[in-house]
Amino acid sequence: MGAGRNIPKIVPWGRSLDEYERMFALSDVDRQKFILGCGDGPASFNAEWRAAGGRVVSIDPVYRYSANAIASRIDEARDLIVANTLTNMDAYVWEEMQSIERLVEIRTKAMNAFLADFGSGGNSYAAAQLPDLPFSDAQFNLVLCSHFLFTYSELISTQMHLTFLREVLRVAGEVRVFPILDMDGGPSPHVEPVYDSLTSEGFEISVERVPYEYQKGGNEMLRVRSRRP
Ligand SMILES: C[S@@+](CC[C@H](N)C(=O)[O-])C[C@H]1O[C@@H](n2cnc3c(N)ncnc32)[C@H](O)[C@@H]1O
Structure with missing residues (x-):
């Protein structure tokens, strides 16, 4: 996502439908599903997915604020992310984004699409x-x-990851999580214990390669499914 050690807390920063499609290997079958986006923040996924006829609800704590207030928080996040990315350029794959200016342009376009939709999106945003x-x-x-x-990974413990994942698996039969790296681009220490715990609880769990990579080595998603009774 372009954050790193200099970013102390969770910041609003949003991606596009094109990125979501590749991060989560979304298929034509997925287009028929009712989707919950967890922590979608200012991503344009919800707006673009609905515009294309899809059904989706996004949740995020930041949605308690107005579009103007979220826009201000995005401006602060942008400065932090640019500064941090400039000091960690080697941690990212630049083939697609090409430059930091282009990255900011692509993300800003997505976040502006979110901001334009947020006020009129009704109960698509909770x-x-x-x-x-x-x-x-x-x-x-x-x-x-x-x-x-x-x-x-530094802010959320293994136990909290498990609690969060059990809750999303209560409201849906499947969850996909991307990426499985931490914000510094290293493997998250929570993946293995989460994998083992959810497997022993009877969930089907897999790590799958996807056609998206911005953080170097960040081209895998975790998929967890409830087994049908
Ligand atoms: C880096 S942003 C990612 C936004 C979007 N998913 C994307 O990839 O473009 C992380 C988001 O997680 C949200 N968040 C923080 N705590 C959360 C929680 N307990 N439950 C759900 N979302 C949370 C933040 O408000 C923020 O919008």
Whole structure:
């Protein structure tokens, strides 16, 4: 995501539908699903997915604020992320983004699309946060979680990762998490214990290669599925 050690807390920063499609290997079958985006922040995924006829609800604690207030927080995040990325250029793959200016342009376009949609998106956006989702059991088919779990490995313990994942698996039969690296681009120490615990609890869990890589080596998602009774 371009954050790093100089970024002390979780900041709003958003990606596009094109990036979500590749991070989560979204297929034509997935287009029929009712999706929950967990921690979608200012990503344009929700706006673009709905515009294309898809069904999605996004939750994020930042949705309790107005679009103007979120825009101010994005401006602060942008400065931090640019400064941090400039000191860690080698940690990223630049083939697609090409330059920091282009990266900021692509992300800003996505976040502006979110800001334009947020005010009129109604109940497609809910101010809520893990570990307590205001939804019924199995209300969704699929949960997507981008750049929140595993990314913030220093701030979120293994136990909290497990609590968060059990909660999303209560509201949907499947969750996909991307990436499985921490924000410094190293392997998250939580992946293995989470994998082992959820496997022993009876979930089907796999690590799968996806056609997206911005953090070097960040081209895998974690997929967890409930086994049908
Ligand atoms: C780096 S942003 C990622 C945004 C988006 N998913 C993307 O990849 O473009 C991380 C998001 O996690 C949200 N967040 C923080 N704590 C959360 C929690 N407990 N439950 C859900 N989301 C949370 C933040 O508000 C922020 O918008």
